[in-house]
Amino acid sequence: MxxxxxxxxxxxxxxxxxxxxxxxxxxxxxxxxxxxxxxxxxxxxxxxxxxxxxxxxxxxxxxxxxxxxxxxxxxxxxxxxxxxxxxxxxxxxxxxxxxxxxxxxxxxxxxxxxxxxxxxxxxxxxxxxxxxxxxxxxxxxxxxxxxxxxxxxxxxxxxxxxxxxxxxxxxxxxxxxxxxxxxxxxxxxxxxxxxxxxxxxxxxxxEQSYLARAEWIRLYGILTGTEARAEQIFAEVEARVAELKAKVADRPKAKVLWAYPNGADRWIATVRGPEGSYITDAGGINLLARTEDPNRYPTETISTEAILPFGDQADVWLIGDIHAVAPRNPAIERSFRAWREQRLFGNTGRTVAAENAYDWYQTGLVRPDWVLSDFVKALHPDLVDEPFRFLKPLPQGQYQ
Structure with missing residues (x-):
C-alpha cells in the first residue's frame, strides 16, 4: 500500500x-x-x-x-x-x-x-x-x-x-x-x-461475534457526547439482525462454500468466527466449518483437493475477495454446481479499488445488520428486497 x-x-x-x-x-x-x-x-x-x-x-x-x-x-x-x-x-x-x-x-x-x-x-x-x-x-x-x-x-x-x-x-x-x-x-x-x-x-x-464488535459504538458515543445516537444505531442493528434471523428460521438450509483462490492450488476458506456466523445466521450451512477457537484466525489455507468434494453440494459459492488471485486451473471451477448455476458472490461490493479502499473492513464491522442482509439475500433471494451492499454477484471467472 x-x-x-x-x-x-x-x-x-x-x-x-x-x-x-x-x-x-x-x-x-x-x-x-x-x-x-x-x-x-x-x-x-x-x-x-x-x-x-x-x-x-x-x-x-x-x-x-x-x-x-x-x-x-x-x-x-x-x-x-x-x-x-x-x-x-x-x-x-x-x-x-x-x-x-x-x-x-x-x-x-x-x-x-x-x-x-x-x-x-x-x-x-x-x-x-x-x-x-x-x-x-x-x-x-x-x-x-x-x-x-x-x-x-x-x-x-x-x-x-x-x-x-x-x-x-x-x-x-x-x-x-x-x-x-x-x-x-x-x-x-x-x-x-x-x-x-x-x-x-x-x-x-x-471480539468473537459481529454484534459484540458493533456494540463498541456505545463506548464511542459516551466518548464523543453522542451517546443517544449510539444507542439508537445499535438498537437498529440488533433489531434488524433479529428480524433477518427470524425470516430464515423455517427455511431449508442453503449449503455455502466460502473459499477464494489464492494462487497455485491454494484457497483461503472462512471456517469460523464472526464471519463464519453470517452463513449460519442467514440460514445456511458452512461446508468448510471448523471448531470455534478464539485463538485461531477465522480463515485457513486449504488445497484444491479439500474443496473438490463439495462441488455438487454447494448451492452458493463465495468465491470473490479483495485478496483473490485467479486459480491456476479454472477448469476446476466449472465442475461446481454453484459455478454452473451462477450463484457466485464476492465481498467487494463497497470498494474503491483504485484507492485500495474496502468498506468490508470498515463499515462492515460497524453495521453487521447490513452484512447479514446481504447474506440472506444471497442465500434466500426472495426474503430481501433491498440491494446488495457489501456482497455482489460475480460473473464466472471474476474474483473481485
Whole structure:
C-alpha cells in the first residue's frame, strides 16, 4: 500500500510534546472529586472485551482482550480509562483506579489508526472531528480527500506500522483511538502516553461475534457526547439482525462454500468466527466449518483437493475477495454446481479499488445488520428486497 508521509515543519521536540495537546480543561479553581468506589454498570449485551460503569459524574471503561503475537501465542491487553466531563471537576483516582488514564469528554479532536474506528465515527455523524487517520485507504471519500490534501494527518495503519508520534503531537488530538494489532507496537503506545497523549486502545475487532464488535459504538458515543445516537444505531442493528434471523428460521438450509483462490492450488476458506456466523445466521450451512477457537484466525489455507468434494453440494459459492488471485486451473471451477448455476458472490461490493479502499473492513464491522442482509439475500433471494451492499454477484471467472 502506498502511504504519503505527513510532513512536519519542525522536528520532534519535547516542548511540543508537553504543550501540544490542546484539551478543554476544568476551571483552575475546580476541586478534584474522588471517583466513587462502587458504581452502576452500563449493561452491554454482547461485548466481552469491554465493560462500562457510571461512577457519579464519571464513566469507567475497562478494556481487556487477547492479542496473538507472530507465533500465534495469545497475550492479554488491558486498560482502564476514566471518562470525565471537560466542564466538570478533575477526577481523583483511588483504589482500583489509581493507575487509570483520564480522558476529558466529549472529545472534539480525534486520531485513529484503524479504518473501522473511522467508520464508527462516520455512523455517529462526527467524522469531521478526525484530525489524523491511518493513511489514504479510507473508503469515505471526504476523509480520503482530506488526508490527500494534508488537511488531516496520517499516523500509519495499525497493521502496517506503529503510529507516527510526530503526527500525533502536531495534530494535537483529544484522544488517539489506537488499535494495537502487533505486540511490538506496545512501547509506542506507552511512549505516546508518556508524552501526554490521551490513548484509548480499541479492541472491537478482536471480539468473537459481529454484534459484540458493533456494540463498541456505545463506548464511542459516551466518548464523543453522542451517546443517544449510539444507542439508537445499535438498537437498529440488533433489531434488524433479529428480524433477518427470524425470516430464515423455517427455511431449508442453503449449503455455502466460502473459499477464494489464492494462487497455485491454494484457497483461503472462512471456517469460523464472526464471519463464519453470517452463513449460519442467514440460514445456511458452512461446508468448510471448523471448531470455534478464539485463538485461531477465522480463515485457513486449504488445497484444491479439500474443496473438490463439495462441488455438487454447494448451492452458493463465495468465491470473490479483495485478496483473490485467479486459480491456476479454472477448469476446476466449472465442475461446481454453484459455478454452473451462477450463484457466485464476492465481498467487494463497497470498494474503491483504485484507492485500495474496502468498506468490508470498515463499515462492515460497524453495521453487521447490513452484512447479514446481504447474506440472506444471497442465500434466500426472495426474503430481501433491498440491494446488495457489501456482497455482489460475480460473473464466472471474476474474483473481485
Amino acid at each position: 502506498n502511504y504519503r508521509l505527513f510532513f512536519l515543519g519542525t522536528a520532534f521536540a519535547a516542548s511540543l510534546a508537553l504543550s501540544g495537546c490542546e484539551r478543554t480543561e476544568p476551571a483552575a479553581d475546580s476541586v478534584a472529586v474522588a471517583v466513587a468506589e462502587v458504581g452502576q454498570p452500563i449493561p452491554l449485551r454482547h461485548a466481552r472485551y469491554l465493560t462500562l460503569e457510571r461512577r457519579g459524574g464519571f464513566v469507567v471503561a475497562r478494556l481487556k482482550g487477547p492479542m496473538a503475537n507472530e507465533q500465534g501465542a495469545a497475550q492479554e491487553r488491558s486498560a482502564t480509562i476514566v471518562l470525565a466531563p471537560a466542564d466538570g471537576p478533575e477526577p481523583e483516582l483511588r483504589g482500583d483506579l489509581r493507575d487509570a488514564a483520564v480522558i476529558r469528554t466529549p472529545v472534539r479532536r480525534i486520531a485513529a489508526n484503524a479504518g473501522s474506528d473511522e467508520a464508527f465515527l462516520g455512523q455517529l455523524g462526527i467524522k469531521d472531528r478526525l484530525v489524523a487517520v491511518g493513511g489514504l485507504a479510507s473508503y469515505d471519500d471526504d476523509i480520503r480527500r482530506k488526508a490527500k490534501a494534508g488537511e488531516i494527518g496520517q499516523v500509519g495503519y495499525n497493521w502496517h506500522s506503529p503510529p507516527n508520534l510526530d503526527v500525533l503531537l502536531a495534530t494535537r488530538p483529544d484522544v488517539f483511538l489506537m488499535r494495537l494489532s502487533d505486540p511490538a507496537h506496545t512501547p509506542v503506545l506507552k511512549r505516546a502516553q508518556a508524552l501526554g497523549l490521551a490513548v484509548l486502545p480499541t479492541l472491537a475487532e478482536e
